[in-house]
Amino acid sequence: MNFDIIKNMSIKENLINIKSTLPEHVSLVAVSKTKPVSDLMEAYHAGQRVFGENKIQEMAEKYEEMPKDVEWHMIGHVQRNKVKYIASFVSLIHGVDNFKLLTEINKQAKKHNRVIDCLLQIKIASEDSKFGMTSKEASDIMQSEPFSELKHIKITGVMGMATFTDDEIQIKREFHFLKSTFDALKDLSTFNCKLEIISMGMSGDYQLAIACGSNMIRVGSSIFGVRNYSN
Numbered sequence: 001m002n003f004d005i006i007k008n009m010s011i012k013e014n015l016i017n018i019k020s021t022l023p024e025h026v027s028l029v030a031v032s033k034t035k036p037v038s039d040l041m042e043a044y045h046a047g048q049r050v051f052g053e054n055k056i057q058e059m060a061e062k063y064e065e066m067p068k069d070v071e072w073h074m075i076g077h078v079q080r081n082k083v084k085y086i087a088s089f090v091s092l093i094h095g096v097d098n099f100k101l102l103t104e105i106n107k108q109a110k111k112h113n114r115v116i117d118c119l120l121q122i123k124i125a126s127e128d129s130k131f132g133m134t135s136k137e138a139s140d141i142m143q144s145e146p147f148s149e150l151k152h153i154k155i156t157g158v159m160g161m162a163t164f165t166d167d168e169i170q171i172k173r174e175f176h177f178l179k180s181t182f183d184a185l186k187d188l189s190t191f192n193c194k195l196e197i198i199s200m201g202m203s204g205d206y207q208l209a210i211a212c213g214s215n216m217i218r219v220g221s222s223i224f225g226v227r228n229y230s231n
Contacts, residue, residue, distance in 0.1 A: 012046035014223045029073050031220030037065045056082040080104040088112045094159040097121040097131045109152035117156045124160040124174040135181040142188045157197025158182050175212035
């Protein structure tokens, strides 16, 4: 990905270029973390409605400022004690990596009389720094009695983050593993679980991810340019 080219193009142009390459069944989450609301509004006026943030406080602040037809995705690691700050408006929580977090999301969603969609984060990377559960842990949760009692969450798919590496063969192997996990779990449908989403692929590898079965990509730098972490 040539970020020098991206830097010299507008956010609108970047969005148009990316969307023109996407199959119809693939949805785009514009990863807007660290970016100012003015950048998000440029994307909004270009037609983008789905934004992803990885910090709850930042997402809550942007929610207050942005139009209310925006669909907010929490894509980062979620601390249980902060779920309450986004429970009234979040559309999809990508990084659900344990049952205790699911129960907390359910508890906070109930307070707002909502059902919050969630993705189970599966650990596909070799890096210890990446969060996620094993495919067996996911299967065990979905078939457990306590899970069947959660009426204010719905598992709508899986999410995974590949290893940060230039080794395309390894990344492809990890993407295929997430797709096979999705295929193994999708038959376990219940009233609060219907798997339809495979969220994988970011700016540097989303085309490979789509080829491996992704139908939701999380793209930031290729839309907004390199992130600013100095704030």
